[in-house]
Amino acid sequence: MTQPRTRWDLAGEANRGYAEKFARLVADGEDVEGEARLVDSLVGRGARILDVGSGMGRVAAALVARGHDVVAVEPDAALVAQSRATYPDLAVQHADILTASLDGGFDLAVAVGNVMVFLAEDTERAVLARLRSLLAPTGRVLVGFHPVDGPATARDYPHEEFTADAVASGLRVDACFGSYELHPPSPAYAVWLLSRDDAPATTTSYGHPLR
Template sequence: MVEQSAWMKQVEADPGHSHWYVERFRAMAAAGQDLDGEARLVDAMVGRGARILDAGCGPGRLGGHLHRAGHTVVGVDVDPVLIAAAEEDHPGPRWIVADLAELDLPAHGIPEPFDVVVSAGNVMAFLAPSTRAEVIRRIAAHLAPDGRAVLGFGAGRGYPFEEFLEHAAAAGLAPDVLLSTWDLRPFRDDSDFLVAVLSR
């Protein structure tokens, strides 16, 4: 049995949390806020028609944007409420309820590999500590030989950047670029956010 993620522990403690999260982003979108920064970065990394895995897709804002940009998108999240919102708000991608620590897309009939695996929204920090290395290993396993993983999360969330990069190295992934924001600002020792672009 895989250890429950911090996200699902929060949902268990507050059953309305997922619905609040969905409505929060719907309200932000309705207010015209820019919610597509992560998607723009990923879109710039690939040509049209790329295969993209949105790992920890939440209610689908990133994967939905990439689908509309012309990519083949599969989104995975452990929370069925978030997947239901993704299906409603962003039709087109294939949305799947699954734990990233047990990710096996061929078992869902989904061909591999992917040109990019992206994980935004602090997903890495919500992973159960005992599953972090395995999640990164599975992300690496779903990549094409020349594919890249783009993983972003904040500092102070219990997953030190150094430990994350050690897990990535153990999975055979090395940094191409380390950024401190999704709008391409360079990573520094005192950065409070990391966007890691990784490849084999």
């Protein structure tokens, strides 16, 4: 079966602004690591992390720099090329998450920077179920996107619809924030932390029960 084209792919040149913006920010030495700092706080040292729709590589590269074992997957050939040129040490698999060849057992799957609102139409549940299938039993998913009024070429994805899709995909909603610095929930941006709906009780490394 042929893979449906993603909203990102269908928009083509209309999305060039993303690549140009982050190329400029990296060249200017600006901070492009906000998402990675949150991710780093959610996992132990040397975690196994999947970056879904890794784009020009900024999040995955920042996680590698923090000592994590990162698998980056990106279907846009131009972004894969930009990622390899900007971060030569970062390995990127040129693939759609629905067909990428991946071993499971991830501590965290990251789909940040509006990936969820650029998926192919009607593949949201398939993608969420694929992420769930790739998690370790205590693994989690971090998702961030504009639910409304995001990029012109993206869909709207209201909070209630995303929650329903996550639950239907075997995921549990652990938290929702309004930013990667954990501001309160907001209509403008949503950062979701999800876990498997069958996740076992877990403890911190200091033995305190979390659930």
